[in-house]
Amino acid sequence: MNVRLTLEYDGTDYRGWQIQPGGPTIQGILEEALAVLLKQPARILGSGRTDAGVHARGQVANFACPDGRDLTRIQRGLNALTPDDMTIRAVEAASPSFDARRDARRRVYEYRLWNHPWRSVFNDRYSWHVRRPLRVDAMREALAALEGEHDFSCFRAAGCGAATAVRRIYHNELFLWEDHWVYRVEATGYLRHMVRNIVGTLVQIGLGERDAGGLPALIDSRDRTQAGPTAPARGLFLVEVCYE
Amino acid sequence: MNVRLTLEYDGTDYRGWQIQPGGPTIQGILEEALAVLLKQPARILGSGRTDAGVHARGQVANFACPDGRDLTRIQRGLNALTPDDMTIRAVEAASPSFDARRDARRRVYEYRLWNHPWRSVFNDRYSWHVRRPLRVDAMREALAALEGEHDFSCFRAAGCGAATAVRRIYHNELFLWEDHWVYRVEATGYLRHMVRNIVGTLVQIGLGERDAGGLPALIDSRDRTQAGPTAPARGLFLVEVCYE
Structure with a gap:
């Protein structure tokens, strides 16, 4: 069975x-x-x-x-x-043929950002604490460029064993939940550290260290060294895996 | 200063x-x-x-x-x-005269109930896990009887040092938040274990072990042994203290 x-x-x-x-x-x-x-x-x-x-x-x-x-x-x-x-x-x-990995059609991840001058006692274990204020509008501007099918080499960690860096992001958004900013992304699959590297880059945009309009060129560069740092693991949740 | x-x-x-x-x-x-x-x-x-x-x-x-x-x-x-x-x-x-205890006009507490057959990894530290389904409608029916000024001796723990058991609940409600049921109560002050004893009694009502209509008689009894058990401390939060 x-x-x-x-x-x-x-x-x-x-x-x-x-x-x-x-x-x-x-x-x-x-x-x-x-x-x-x-x-x-x-x-x-x-x-x-x-x-x-x-x-x-x-x-x-x-x-x-x-x-x-x-x-x-x-x-x-x-x-x-x-x-x-x-x-x-x-x-x-x-069903006898069900395979949790192969049959997954969509995987949903969420990343929580605690954007506050002080640490949160109740959420510290489950979020990245960013002290300086984030310009969320600028971060949101960047999201559209991420949707669709792209070669995401610029967000691919060293040691990623995938045969190709092409992935399709169906949807991504940034919303406020319980005093947190949550980045939510839906795709069939991901490269190694891809979500955390996207978040690290979005946070640079939010801090004014990078321009939201530069995201298409960043993706085209396929160069990991051009993107932002890897956001800490503690903020990332695998939220849902969808099957047919 | x-x-x-x-x-x-x-x-x-x-x-x-x-x-x-x-x-x-x-x-x-x-x-x-x-x-x-x-x-x-x-x-x-x-x-x-x-x-x-x-x-x-x-x-x-x-x-x-x-x-x-x-x-x-x-x-x-x-x-x-x-x-x-x-x-x-x-x-x-x-101000020089400010006294955090004496000047507090209203204290708001919330109590979280995780009503699910299985433990919640992320909320276990901050909620009471009640496995059997709660009839929330019945619990809500009981809330009106708690509002207003009453002698709350039936919800007063042994060892409570207050001079009188009369307290005024301005407002109390039960709402759904992130898969939790949250009991929220606003009063000037509380007796020892009062909120947890109220929650223990409401849960009995939710489990069908006690009738929602019996609450006025319970309050009138002023008898701690007539009320429900003390809900565990882990679910209780002091949420806000209001001053003039």
Whole structure:
């Protein structure tokens, strides 16, 4: 039986989604818990990797489950066996062909900016604290140039293993939510650190260090060194993964 | 010079506002930091005590400051010397007679309920997790009976030192915010654990264990044993203190 998981996690204390040496990963913790429940080794496939320190509100994954298992009990067991910074929101039977990564049609990320002279006690773990006032109008001006299909090499981190740097951003916006500015972006897929590099560049525009009108030329340059710095991981959330 | 502080804190790791033995308190941490900055013992008076584990987004306090001190530097110094779960949002000169406790005209508290079968990773520290579905309509029905001037002995914790149990609730409501139910209440002052005892009683109503129509009789009883349990501290926030 093919089973689909939906989960949220606070990525602060993890080395990211994907199993790797040097510290706990979301995938590693989940597979360990699942192996205990299934009494056999387990492999969980995520819709995509989130980097170290990045959070998720709606990560999706799937795994092969022996037939006849009670999925409500598996959900309860996973929530009991995993730490408090992780919650499995849903465990559902999926079609045999469902693949959380390959079948994902759209991935939605949000990045939170805390733009205030003083740190926020309640949001510090989940936002980038930018002290100087941001000119949000200028940042918004830049958004249109990002939509559509482009070669996003200028926002691609070193070590990105993708075959091509062409991606399509369906929609991106910047809105106020609970005293935060939130950058929200929807695309089929992303290059390594792409969202954080876009945010780092938008913040430069907001601080008056870069011109909003220069974004098309920046994209055309395909040159990572021309774009802004990588925004910290703490502000980034994988919000939703959409399937057909 | 009389100085007014506005601050927020995550109360999880504190024994409450007021200095007492057995663990760190907000007042204690603030007074220690202020004494370092002023190079003399300091006394800070809060608008009211918050209990152990209760949070604040807009606590107000005042203290006597030697004349001629730069208040921006004091704010920066306090934020540097206090832990990350506390932020001083404002440091302002106040009139000589200003008293954060005596002059407070209205105190606003909010209580967050996470009503979902599964724990919330991002909100667990700041809400009471109620797993069974709440009938919010029934809870709202009960709110009208709480408004106005009443003897609130039925919601008064043992050890409350107030001279009288009569308080006036100006307004209370229950609204949805970011997937949470939030109980918001405005009154001049409160008895010990009053808001948490009200919430514990409202949740009983929401779970169908108590009738919304029974609230006037409960208040009339003046009997703490007739009301519901004390809701956990983690969900409670002192949101705002209003002055003339």
